Amino acid sequence: MTETTDPKRGVSLWVQVVIWVFVVALLLLVAVTLKKRQQGTVQPGDTIPDFTLPLFSGYEYQGQSEVKLSDFRGKVVVLNFWASWCKPCEQEAAELQEAWEFYESNGDVVFVGADYVDTEPEARAYLKKFGITFFNGPDMGTKISQTFRIQGVPETYFIDQEGTLYYIKIGPFISVDEIKSIIDQQLQ
Amino acid sequence: MKKFLYTLIFIFLLSILFTGVAFAQEPLPSDDEVNAVASQLYCPVCESTPLDVCPTEACRQWRDLIRQQLADGMTEDQIKQYFVDNYGARVLAEPPKQGYFWLAYLLPPVLILAGAIMLFRSFKVWTKPQAASTGLDEEKSDPSKDEYVARFEEEIKKRN
Structure with a gap:
């Protein structure tokens, strides 16, 4: 068996x-x-999803402590990512402020600074040092920089009146004219 | 005696004048205390370098902030939560036990367990003696059951 x-x-x-x-x-x-x-990064032609940026006190937009991208519909938005520890950011800080002062009164262009991975005391000291007055706030949780998939700072994104990205500047601007020429091509 | 007393008061006043008034001051947290928290955090700018050993300016600022927060009496968990709120969950050396971060905790033990089970099963098969493995094998190895041998024997019988 x-x-x-x-x-x-x-x-x-x-x-x-x-x-x-x-x-x-x-x-x-x-x-x-x-x-x-x-x-x-996101590419020119991409529609930028709406985001909210809390603003540092003293840098509010029309009394609001935070702004949404959609608040600026109909305006050209210059979104600048920066940080106080970033040396190349210092090279363009004065140029950005000068360009902002040039367009501020017209109301068809708005400059927004998103402070990337920074600490508030140092960020405030930086803004004061370069006399920056345009809207600025911390990129909380790095959510906005992740939306734009930034590679570093400084990076500046130019968004048209419809909320579509039309130009990206990686690295610092070399002159105010460079900033103006990018904005003016959209205003014409 | 009176003169001696006046001299003492004069010396006391003079010492206050030159040394100033010292107030009790809370000592700032030491580097070790700061690094104990910093070692649990990563700066998004310099990925894969813990905050306690990262040499960049951004990380130095973060360590200063931790020192200040410890001096203000914040607990380790409160400081970590502050960094998560401000810079995102990716700054944590250990991912939080929530949402899809659970994968980081569950996947490794599941994979190790699955690997161990597969290895155990394979090991069992490899070490089992071939002859005693299955009834089918026995049947195959029994020469009397071999069809060719049976036919061969039948042919020999016919010739005899």
Whole structure:
């Protein structure tokens, strides 16, 4: 009499399905993350999703302690990412302020500063040092910089009257004229 | 005696004049205390470098801020929460136990467990003696059950 044993059982089908679903999901997650990292910044032509920027006291917009991008619909928005620890930011600070003073009275252009990964006392000292008066506030939770997928500071994004990005400046501006020429091409 | 007393008062007043008045002052937290918190944080600017050893200006500012917050009596958790609120959850060395961050805690043990189970099963198969593995194997290895041998024996019987 021979002893009967069950033939060797493999991994059951549902376990295989679960494992494969899990592996595919993991690969997709890695692929999406890699794609995001290599994607670079948002591109001209992209519609910028609305965001809210809390403002430093003394830098409010029409008495509001925070602004939304949609508040500026119909205006050209110059969104500048900066930080007090960033040396290249200092190179363009005076130029940005001068350009802001040039357009401020017309009301069709607005300058907004988003302070990236900074501490408030140092940020305030920086704003005071360069006599900056345009709207400024901290990029809380780095949410706005993540929306724009910035690569560093300074970076400046020019958004048209409809909320569409039309120009990106990576690094500091070399002159006020450079800033003006980018704005004027949209105002004409 | 009176003269001696006046002299003492004069010396006392003089000492106040030259030394000033000293007030009790809370000592600032030490570098070790600051680094104990800073080592649990990462600056988004310099990824993969813990805040306590990061040499950049941004990180120095953050450490100064931690020192000030500790001096103000904030707890470690309050300081970490402040940094999360201001700079996002990615500044934490250990991801928070919420939302999809749970994956970071669950995936490694699940993968290790799955690997261990697979390894155990494979090891069992490898170490099992081949002959005693299954009834089917026995059947195959029994020469009397071999179809070719049976036919061969039958042919020999016919010739005899």
